[in-house]
Amino acid sequence: MKSDDWTTLSCPLPSQEHAAAAENRQNSLTKPPGSLGILERLAVRLAALQETERPKVDDARIILFAGDHGITLHGVSAYPSAVTVQMLHNFATGGAAISVLARELRAPLEVVDVGTLATTEIPGVVRDKQCAGTRDFSTEPAMTIEEAQFAMAAGRRAVQRAAVGADLLILGEMGIGNTTSAAAVASALLSKSPDDLVGRGTGLDNKGVEHKARMINAALKLHGLGGTEKSPLETLACVGGLEIAALTGAIISSAQSRVPVLIDGFIVSVAALLAVRINPSCKEWLVYSHRSYEQGHQQVLEALDAEPLLDLKLRLGEGSGAALALPIVKLVCALHAGMATFDEANVSGRG
Ligand SMILES: Cc1cc2ncn([C@H]3O[C@H](COP(=O)(O)O)[C@@H](O)[C@H]3O)c2cc1C
Numbered sequence: 001m002k003s004d005d006w007t008t009l010s011c012p013l014p015s016q017e018h019a020a021a022a023e024n025r026q027n028s029l030t031k032p033p034g035s036l037g038i039l040e041r042l043a044v045r046l047a048a049l050q051e052t053e054r055p056k057v058d059d060a061r062i063i064l065f066a067g068d069h070g071i072t073l074h075g076v077s078a079y080p081s082a083v084t085v086q087m088l089h090n091f092a093t094g095g096a097a098i099s100v101l102a103r104e105l106r107a108p109l110e111v112v113d114v115g116t117l118a119t120t121e122i123p124g125v126v127r128d129k130q131c132a133g134t135r136d137f138s139t140e141p142a143m144t145i146e147e148a149q150f151a152m153a154a155g156r157r158a159v160q161r162a163a164v165g166a167d168l169l170i171l172g173e174m175g176i177g178n179t180t181s182a183a184a185v186a187s188a189l190l191s192k193s194p195d196d197l198v199g200r201g202t203g204l205d206n207k208g209v210e211h212k213a214r215m216i217n218a219a220l221k222l223h224g225l226g227g228t229e230k231s232p233l234e235t236l237a238c239v240g241g242l243e244i245a246a247l248t249g250a251i252i253s254s255a256q257s258r259v260p261v262l263i264d265g266f267i268v269s270v271a272a273l274l275a276v277r278i279n280p281s282c283k284e285w286l287v288y289s290h291r292s293y294e295q296g297h298q299q300v301l302e303a304l305d306a307e308p309l310l311d312l313k314l315r316l317g318e319g320s321g322a323a324l325a326l327p328i329v330k331l332v333c334a335l336h337a338g339m340a341t342f343d344e345a346n347v348s349g350r351g
């Protein structure tokens with residue numbers, strides 16, 4: 001695929017015909033219509049995407065992208081940059097939260113280093129990178145456009161390798177400092193003050209959060225972001241991250257390949273916002289797992305018209321919130337396919 005396929009190659013439209021059939025079925029099941037709340041709409045949406053009256057999510061896969069961030073030089077995270085690579089080893093040996101969740105859910109987990117500081121091969125981690133981390137965006141663009149596009153293409157390569165043919169894809173990220181990059185991208189795309197979009201990340205105190213917002217404010221000015229002059233790709237390159245670029249590419253590619261994506265927390269949602277700005281037709285393919293504790297997430301969700309399934313004050317990342325929501329998505333499909341209709345069960349309808 002060529003790099004301009006990001007925008008020109010439309011994602012398939014959901015099938016109206018199957019949506020109507022699934023909605024009919026939902027309304028005939030032995031429960032008051034609407035009593036399963038937002039889960040009913042989810043069953044209908046999945047039916048439309050999978051082009052069937054009875055969708056299923058038996059085969060879910062997980063891809064996690066990791067990258068490091070030059071902006072961590074400025075104390076924007078409660079943890080040191082070195083944790084990103086240390087966690088890559090933890091993913092590979094099965095000790096991270098997402099490793100446990102993937103095992104329990106029997107969902108294959110692929111971990112891809114798209115730009116960490118790791119200098120050697122890590123067994124069990126795919127290496128698909130051009131750069132060892134982004135540059136410090138307080139003084140220069142985090143990436144060149146070419147570097148950002150390479151990382152987006154790494155996201156697409158991962159989807160082609162690990163997700164084509166799946167019923168659903170969960171995407172996760174690891175990258176110390178990436179709540180700063182994500183908040184910077186969101187502030188620029190939504191033209192909102194960083195004060196409203198920054199959060200504690202891994203656990204900053206109030207002073208830390210203020211400092212983080214000041215760093216982002218200055219960077220937006222330096223790079224001329226926040227107006228309409230810069231494209232989403234330029235915004236991503238100026239203040240984003242390599243794993244955020246890979247997530248963006250993976251989201252578009254997954255939707256183009258007819259695989260719905262279960263979106264995780266703040267960082268993956270910001271990548272979803274980039275993906276939707278770059279290729280609006282991918283929006284239909286996105287399902288939102290949860291509302292993160294990270295301050296800016298609600299505003300990003302609103303901008304995406306998202307209706308998240310869970311609100312558990314999670315603030316971990318790694319795709320963990322999406323993995324926790326996967327059983328609900330599976331059960332939504334089981335209810336939709338397995339419940340009896342009023343006629344089948346001889347239950348009286350509304351009087
Ligand atoms: C041990 C550890 C495991 C993690 N797993 C995900 N994150 C999460 O925290 C980071 C973002 O927060 P900030 O912007 O404050 O650095 C990302 O790596 C994210 O995935 C972790 C963070 C730590 C410390």
Ligand SMILES: O=C(O)c1cccnc1
Binds near residue numbers: 179264267268292
């Ligand atoms: O919501 C998230 O994705 C998140 C929040 C804090 C830290 N890492 C990830």
